[in-house]
Amino acid sequence: MGYQPDTGSADIPRERRFAAFRRSERLLSGVRPTSIHDRLTELSALHEPSTDGVAAYDLDQRPDFYGDGIARTLEVRVAGLLGKPDAVFFPTGTMAQQAALRIWAERSGNRTVAMHPLAHPEVHERRAYARLSGLDAVWPTAAPRLPTAGELRCLGEHFGSLMIELPLREAGFLLPTWTELVELVGAARERGAAVHLDGARLWESTRHFDRTLPEITAVADSVYVSFYKTLGGISGGALAGSGDFVREARAWRHRYGGQLYQQWPAVLSALAGLDRELPRLDEYVAHARTVAAALARVPGARVFPEPPHTHQFQLWLPYPAKALDEAGLRLAEERGIALFWGWLEPGEPGLAGHSVTEVTVAAEALTWTPEEISEAMVAFLALLQS
Template sequence: MSDTDEHVEEDRTVEEPQERDPQERELAAWRGARRRLSRAAKEPTVGELLASLTTPDPDEPADVYGDGVVARLEERVAELLGTEAAAYFPSGTMAQQVALRCWAGRTGNPVVALHPMSHPERWEGGALTTVAGLRTVHPTDESRQPTADEVRELPEPFGTLMVELPLRDPGFLLPSWEELCALVEAARERDAVVHFDGARLWETTVHFGRPLAEIAGLADSVYVSFYKSLGGLSGAVLAGSASLVAEARQWRLRYGGRVFRQFPQALSALAGLERELPKLPSYVEHAKVVAAALGDGFGASAVPWFRINPEVPQTHQFQVWLPYGAEALTEAAVRQAEETGTCLFRRWWPDGPPGMSMTELTITEEALSWTAPDVHKAVADYVAFLTEAGAQA
């Protein structure tokens, strides 16, 4: 065989196409969509996140172990929540463990009353027991906030009542203002302190009809997050009395949370307080418009059953449930984004009985331009992709 023949033979060699990673495909579809109903935390690139960091004084010395811009963030949050002091933590998991551990020491009771679907019980690997040495009891097992009577009737003493506002896993649920006040009063009657898991407390003002400081003022301590509603990079703050926060800082050191430099997180949190916090009420109100339109759209479609949970959103986040497999629902969402340029839903998760799946929607600025007819059209297109994929109810 000549050199020429060898060259021709090499040219005929075709590499087998590599199967694309499903998550990469999904992310490309979400990013490439011309219109999106909600945002996803994984969408921004490193460059976009870096470009979002701004400072009023670029010549300010960088923070060292929590001074400078980090201290300014703490002061700003304490002012917003009406507390004496606040301490920055690299994660909400750490902030809450520290808060509950401090209260256990102060009350002399290591028992924490909280909902079984709250974050420490479901998403922290049993840290309250394993790391902090605490024990939990549940006022209710139902998918709703506990009632004052259930707190009063707990059969054993507890040192702290932890209330997640909103309670995410059952559908971002909130009590009424009167119910919340009664819940706090019931804990006081049991000689317990009250801690708010306020990771998403920022958007509760519309539902409660009260400012942040009045809501936070019901509790003895409050934790708030910066990336869940405000679009920050990461991080959290624990707010409360000056003495509690001073003690929490010592526990933060013991937990490894006293980080050398945190100015990127602090700058993004301050930007979120400046840019996103004032807009949250408009997001909450528009979530009600979108949820109603989704209900109308699915009601007019061929799907045999659906649920918007809650039917009227109490924050700017809510759930959508459909009786199909999660893979089929996610595939239909990807195809809709790829082929129409419209991103209505993203990833779905199997939840509840077999064949039932759920997704969460977060309504932010991108969704404000969506009218009810826009949502109806997007739902009809989505159901068509779902039907084309042969999804089984």
């Protein structure tokens, strides 16, 4: 689809949304917006252990210098969590994905990558893999789901690598079954292709697969994970893989301009996110099913997928996006109840006249009961109709 529901309608200034949601007493989707002062306070508080499981960090140590020190601490920890020999911090996922795909292209001698047309490099990275690295893409399927092993075997073009986005965000945060994933990877191996996981949201996929992170990443040659999409970090992510892969990735990070002098704020927030969010993700995913079921009972609503595969899913309603945005902001401003971020009208076949938002069940959503969600939606729809 290529939409970004978190941005909301262009007619609503970001400042109004930020203020309304930050002051709200209750928040159903996502995390509460924080100011610059809030984030600085959070980082300063990391000097002492907190009550929510975040460890203490020595803030009297020197800052990192071109990726050493605390930045290296984060890389080692992520490699251990993912069960890979090593990992390297990247300031952006766009840069990390380019580095990974380029490495596999050069090793295989084939600059063609098999990926989905809804994959992040196609939709949200301005096709940097093609413009900057000279790579080509082939699509095993255009259906709004991950490709099957059969589709990959029937692909009439040779490719050097397969990129699998887990979960596939634009299709509704969809995940395959474990058997489907293993078979897809096996089909890529039959073709002699390397396998790269775009695991920006891989952290929350373990419950669906009923596998640990190392078990999931073991099927791939390399994996990218994000530090801000789920963990609440400031920015950045990491590439993990074999030692020689990571050494090459470091070289490409430098060439692409990602060898930052200091990156300790992003690193500290990532470490805190690993401490705070990873232990709670299973709870988020479980409660997302409760939230989705309550929202599905709203007249005219459609939840997809049902039940959700992770703690994120799509909610569709048969109203204009601009009206939904305004009603949501009024509910937050007038009653202190913030339900959803922005809405968009992607014009999906069979859903004409419907708008969509992405629902993210995080810590603040855990206190919501189905009855409270239903009551809040009644108030939301009343504002919409007025």
